[in-house]
Amino acid sequence: MAANKYYSGPISDHFDGRYFFNPNGEEPEGLLSLLRWQLGGGKIGWPPTFPSPFPQAMPETRVSGERLVVTMAGHASLLIQVAGLNILTDPVWSDRASPVSFAGPKRVNPPGIRIGDLPPIDVVLVTHNHYDHLDHETLWVLQGRDKPHFITPLGNDAIIRSHVPDAKISVMDWGGQENIAPGVTLHCEPCHHWSARGMGDRRMALWAAFVIETPVGKIYHIGDTGFHQGINYRVAKEKHGGFRLANLPFGAYEPRWFMKAQHQNPEEAVEGMFICDAASVAGHHWGTFQLTNEGIEEPIAALHAALDARGVSRQRFRPLRPGEVFEVPAGSV
DSSP states (O other), X not given: OOOOSSOOOOOBTTBOSSOBOOTTSOOOOOHHHHXXXXXXXXXXXXXXXXXXXXXXXXXXXXXXXXXXXXXXXXXXXXXXXXXXXXXXXXXXXXXXXXXXXXXSOXXXXXXXXXXXGSOOOOXXXXXXXXXTXXXXXXXXXXXXHXXXXXXXXXXXXXXXXXXXXXXXXXXXXXTOEEEEETTEEEEEEOOBOOOOSSSSOTTSSOOOEEEEEETTEEEEEOSSOBXXXXXXXXXXXXXXXXXXXXXXXXXXXXXHHHHTTTOOOHHHHHHHHHHHTEEEEEEESXXXXXXXXXXXXXXXXXXXXXXHHTTOOTTTEEEOOTTOEXXXXXXXO
16 A cells, blocks of 8 residues: 555554544545536536625734634635734635636635735644645745744645745644643644545545634634534534634535535534534635535525524624624633
């Protein structure tokens, strides 16, 4: 068996010596299923532009005290400001989520924060290596600008170092934790997903969610996940006891037969909010790159229907648009 090109380590309950996998879960569909999806029709066209109603944000330099502020850049790129720290998740400022600049999913709105208007970035979380989450060009710019602390699951460090060789990178496995500032601890937690940058590296780098434990509450950040019967949400609740904020993906989910194992839909995201006991949710992974079949505003309609059906205020689960600033109310810690 050929070696893993990114990672070498002991066998575990989610690593077989070459490939990472979802315990008791589902693996991604193969080439024939991909062709069936791509040739099967049903894709609703997106408009060439989908302007945000919010202007590009000018974030504060630092946020302290009891405050927790999240600003949407786009897709899964969020600026989290808490306890004096500036944390950026899955930063993608490029025009395409693609290995090439001339093809692949193209942004339909500009980033909600100009990269030059970002405050000094202390920590960058990279949840996995898909192109809509790991963008070499953006990471290279951030390194030159701020020299942040990059934190990512096993194997992704090799991918980042190929373009940012001098980066400070911490590599984490599921269940690991690291103190990233006084009173702030980062936990690496499981999610149900997969990884690949090309045809020959599928599942050779790990995917993960993160919990940011701060003096003013816990934040559960998921970049991408299938619902997986709510298993990982339950584990997070049992381990961490609820969250002031959860950043949950709720877009890129159709057709369900192909996407169910890797992307939860809005109804599942709302169920996940209840299972993990999140007081507030910042919804992301919608409305920037067309990755799947649903129309651009379908995730919002489905999210509102799911919240209304359960009698939950729409303000509790906020589907963020680029440039939108969410001042998170106090809640579970």
